[in-house]
Amino acid sequence: MNRFFDETICFYSNEFRVFYRFIIQEKIKVGFIAFIGFIILLGIYISKESYYSSSVTFTYNCLHKKVFGEEIHKLENLCKSKDYENLAKELKISVEIAKSITSIYAVNIGNSPLHEDITNEKLPFYVHYQFSDLKNKDLLMKSIISYLQHLPQGKKRMKEILEMNLQKISFYKRQSLLLDSIKISLGKKRQNSHNDLFGINIKDLFEISERYDQEISRLKTESSEKQTVDVFSIDVVNFYNKDEWLLKNGILYYFLFCIASFLMLFWYKKLYENKRSDLL
Incomplete structure (x- = not known):
């Protein structure tokens, strides 16, 4: 065994000397x-740029996630083509701030492009963006959130949901008024609160009325608070320094x-x- 190691060391030593010569x-x-x-x-070093990066995690309500992916993909293409005027118009920011955006894209929970996701699983998605000026971080985050929450197709769908909820509220209110009149009529005729009258238990009517009131309250809350997307979490801002890349990898x-x-x-x-x- 020792001879094998000695021969191995000798072989590599000779090869190293030959390589050195x-x-x-x-x-x-x-x-x-x-x-x-x-x-x-x-x-490569000159072509690279130092930048800040962050991401926002969204949950969605009334549109398919692919719709949001396509809208962010549109912003991504504007950013790649350096069409800062239209990018600024879409995000409702100044052209100067739009020029600070170096990248923006959306992925699903499996880190695949969101605009290619046609699955029906209602899982959160992520919007990642990179920018060069730290002072723009809050404004960019708010503009991206506002952009997804005010999509035309989202507004249309939210209007449809609102109208549907108002119809339901109107229906439950009518039913609740009808139950109230029945309860008043039965209350006058019943002799014992624990006995049924014509096979109707007045306690059941009170329970139904309470469920109607709860449903009306839920629909009102949903109509006033529901957005096409909701922010689930916001990541901290990270800094990518090209000098560090040079020292660590370059x-x-x-x-x-x-x-x-x-x-x-x-x-x-x-x-x-x-x-x-x-x-x-």
């Missing part, structure tokens, strides 16, 4: 590869690129030398 001999090529890698890293990628390129060059030279020696 190769680096020294081919220092011009090696330097050129290192320079190319540096230029690539510099280009330099590592640079060294991996250089080492992989050097090994490829080393392998190619050895292959060329072996073929040349075979020909001789």
Whole structure:
């Protein structure tokens, strides 16, 4: 076993010395590869931007989640095409603030694009957005929430629900008045509150009236508070610094690129030398 380890260490030591001599001999090529890698890293670093990111979790009521996904996808396309005037118009913000938005998109609970989700599971969805100016964070959050809560198709559906609820309230009120008149009439005729009159228990009528009142109260509350979407939670703002990316990942990628390129060059030279020696 010791002999195996010694031979292994010896083998890798010899290969390292050969590779080191190769680096020294081919220092011009090696330097050129290192320079190319540096230029690539510099280009990636310059193209990146530092930004802030946050997200809002929504629950929805009367429209399919795909509708909200399509509306956010429309904003996403405006952002990608740098059409800041229309983006500002949609979100009801200034063009300058719209220019600070670098990305916006919506995903479902499985992190898939929301505009592609046609499932009927009524689960929360997320709107992620990135921006370059921290002072705009509150205004952007409010504008995104307001945008989804005031969609034209949402307003139309909410109007239909409101009209339906008003009809139900009117029906329950009429039934409640009818029950009140029946209770008054039975109250005058009954002799004992525990006995039925014509097979009707007046206590049942009171219970029904109470259920009607509860339903009227519920419908009134629903009509006054219900939105097309409700905010479930708001994430904290995170900062993405491209300098941190350079220190954590960029330099590592640079060294991996250089080492992989050097090994490829080393392998190619050895292959060329072996073929040349075979020909001789």
